[in-house]
Amino acid sequence: MAIIQLTINNEKYEGEFDTNMPLLWALRDAIGLTGTKFGCGIAQCGACTVLLDGKAIRSCGITVQSSIGKDIQTIEGVEDSMYRSLQQAWIEEQVPQCGYCQSGQIMSAIGLIKSNPNPTEKQILDAMSGNICRCGTYPRILKAIKSFIKSNP
Template sequence: MPLYQLSINGKKYRVNADAQMPLLWVIRELVGLTGTKYGCGIAQCGACTVHLKGAPVRSCSFPVSAVLNQPITTIEGISNDNSHPVQKAWIDEQVPQCGYCQSGQIMSAVALLRDNPHPSDADINAAMQGNICRCGTYPRIRKAIKRAAATLPKTNGQ
């Protein structure tokens, strides 16, 4: 098997993996970062969302060979102590019910707020539509995103 060097959460990892092995399994099984979850395996539910070069992607659908030399951020890379504003808001709003989809939800919310620090309801709906919560915590997710956005500095025009 080929040897791949990956940059995950700012740390370099060398892994032996089949070129077509999904990034999700490399992250979970070979690197040992288990915060990213397997949900559907077909990039539809969002549980496996990570950031690739800062953009949210479904790690179950990217072969490891397609992500070389690109920074990868997992839920573990957002903060090591739940101090990120989105994580704090998730806790304050008691978003999780079963919690399974939440790392993917948080990763999508972090990307949304990075690109649009003060989103409207329509912006939140558009950014989060690919993340499925089987427990239906969508109202709490929206509330948490708005809470996190309120902690961010206002920019000109917003």
């Protein structure tokens, strides 16, 4: 265990963590940011996606140690960003059904748009292919992302 400081959603959080603890558990259990969901625990489903220095990553697959000194953004940090309108597009296109995977889906979409502000449909589908939605809302997810991109040239 070590005293570690993490930067999450532009705020500093300090706590005592096992350095080998997955970032997901630090976010959810230690810090209380429960918008990031546990899905599979093996970095395959995308439910735990957050941004690490602007890049979409699976928080169950990296350690707290690997996150030190990096900018971590969770779904809770989207509210006060330009990507709030992406969440609004999600609502307008009626994407969520059960909603469980949606925070990971949105974070993956933000990671894509940060790296490529004007992706093609194929690039969107490729970037989002690592996020599983058991409700099958993929066409609406694609539509919401395209809507956001069109509204934010």
